[in-house]
Amino acid sequence: MLGFLSASLAEQLTTLSTWQLPRAGVLLMMNACENRCFFCANPGVTNPPPEMLTRWAKIAAWLGENPSLGVRRLCLVGTEPARHPDFDRTLALGREVGFGEVEVMTSGLRLAERGEARRWADAGVSTVAAPLYAAEPALHDAIVGRSAFEATLAGLDAARDAGIEVRVHTLALTRTLPALAALARWVRDRFGTRLSLAPVRPKEALFAFEQESPSLASLDTALAPIADLGLVGFPSCIARHLPRDSALSMTLYFKGQATSFVEACATCADRPACPGIVNAELPRARVRPR
Numbered sequence: 001m002l003g004f005l006s007a008s009l010a011e012q013l014t015t016l017s018t019w020q021l022p023r024a025g026v027l028l029m030m031n032a033c034e035n036r037c038f039f040c041a042n043p044g045v046t047n048p049p050p051e052m053l054t055r056w057a058k059i060a061a062w063l064g065e066n067p068s069l070g071v072r073r074l075c076l077v078g079t080e081p082a083r084h085p086d087f088d089r090t091l092a093l094g095r096e097v098g099f100g101e102v103e104v105m106t107s108g109l110r111l112a113e114r115g116e117a118r119r120w121a122d123a124g125v126s127t128v129a130a131p132l133y134a135a136e137p138a139l140h141d142a143i144v145g146r147s148a149f150e151a152t153l154a155g156l157d158a159a160r161d162a163g164i165e166v167r168v169h170t171l172a173l174t175r176t177l178p179a180l181a182a183l184a185r186w187v188r189d190r191f192g193t194r195l196s197l198a199p200v201r202p203k204e205a206l207f208a209f210e211q212e213s214p215s216l217a218s219l220d221t222a223l224a225p226i227a228d229l230g231l232v233g234f235p236s237c238i239a240r241h242l243p244r245d246s247a248l249s250m251t252l253y254f255k256g257q258a259t260s261f262v263e264a265c266a267t268c269a270d271r272p273a274c275p276g277i278v279n280a281e282l283p284r285a286r287v288r289p290r
Contacts, residue, residue, distance in 0.1 A: 004252070005077070009065040019255060024073035025099070026252055027062055029081035029090065030054045034107050036145030039171070039200050039207050045079055054078070056086045063090070066097040074099035075249045082110040091123040103127040105249045109148065111155030117162040127165040129247035130156055134179045135186040143176065160191055167247035169196040169232070174214050177222055184228040196246035197223075198233045198254065202280040209280065216281060233257065235277050236270035 004015055005028040012025060030053055033045045044052065074094050081087055082104060094102060101124065108130040111117050120128075130152065134140045137149035156166050168187045170176070176183075180197070187195040202209035214222065216238055223229070223239035230245025231238065233254035259276030268274070 004255070009062060009069060009071065013069065013071070021251065021255075022073060022248060023071060024075055024248060025062075025066065025071050026075045026077060026249070027059065027081075027090070028054060029059070029076055029078040029084045029087070031078060031080050031084040033079040034083060034109050035148060037143060038145060039173075039203065039212065041145060042203075042206065048079070054084065054086075056089075059086055059090055060093060063093050063097050063099075066099060070098060072099065073101045073103070073248075075103045075105070075252070077105045077249050077253070080107055082106045088123075091120070091125070095124045100124055101126045103129060103247060103249055105129045105247075107131070107148070108152045108155035108159070111159050112151045113155075117155070117158035117164065120159070121162040121164050125164055127167055127247060128156070128159050129167045129169060129249050131170060132156075132168050132183065132187070133170055133173070133176050135183045136179065139176060139179060143173070156191070165193065166191040167193055167196065167250075169198055169246060169250050171198055171200045172214055172219055173200060174212055177214055177219075180222070180229075181226045184226060188228045194228060194230045194243075194245055196230045196232050196250055198231075198246070198250060199278055199281065201257070201278075213281075216277070233275070233278065235265075236274040237268060240270075 004012060005026060007015070009025045013023060016023060030048065032048055033041070036046060076090065078084070084090070091102065104120070104125055106128055108128065111120070111128070132140060132152065133143040140149040141147050160166050168191065170180070170183060184195040187193065200213045216235070220238050223242065230243050232244060232246035232250050258279045260279055260282060261271070261276050262282065265271055265274070
């Protein structure tokens with residue numbers, strides 16, 4: 001994924017065409033993350049050294065390619081781009097060079113500040129992609145490692161009210177799985193969009209992957225009665241009744257994950273279009289060939 005994100009805009013367009021994904025630019029804005037999620041938080045994420053932050057010169061040069069390419073859609077991704085010191089002028093320059101539809105991957109917390117959602121909308125932000133782990137404040141906050149649910153919700157509500165599409169994603173976690181159906185209904189009713197479910201990435205130094213992440217077999221069973229949910233990053237044999245649907249930034253994130261197939265996949269009718277199984281899941285993978 002880092003190879004794709006570090007590529008020029010023209011190079012990204014070639015890759016996206018190969019992947020049969022929409023024409024867009026994806027700009028990585030590395031910055032400190034506001035949350036302290038148990039599966040991700042480390043000093044490089046929550047308190048990165050200054051040299052790790054994406055420099056304005058690099059941002060401006062990357063955006064400067066667009067007048068000759070005419071791309072309308074821009075995704076701003078990274079460890080909380082909305083708190084990057086150059087976020088506002090990135091939006092301004094992005095609009096100046098022709099990006100008219102901007103998707104921001106964000107915690108949603110900055111949107112809770114007075115007037116922010118309207119400013120984003122006026123600057124061309126059309127979609128925000130934000131994580132929620134439960135419709136219950138205590139459970140969500142336990143995942144993100146801080147009291148953030150109410151502010152996150154206020155920010156996403158403000159975005160919705162400003163006319164920005166709110167795309168919510170969550171992770172397949174053992175501790176939140178029983179509340180997943182309720183979260184999916186809640187997202188549909190509150191934002192009018194489909195919740196996206198993604199696999200958690202293993203990080204051995206931070207958490208016990210097999211304890212915190214349900215196996216594919218158990219997840220397939222748990223998802224059987226759930227609707228109003230889209231999947232991203234899972235093999236095609238998991239919850240075949242659910243669409244593969246997420247914000248573009250999330251789709252691209254999982255395009256960069258290393259995947260493989262197991263022996264049972266050879267006879268599966270889904271194999272030609274299947275993204276495969278994330279390599280970390282292979283030791284316990286039990287797929288259901290069709």
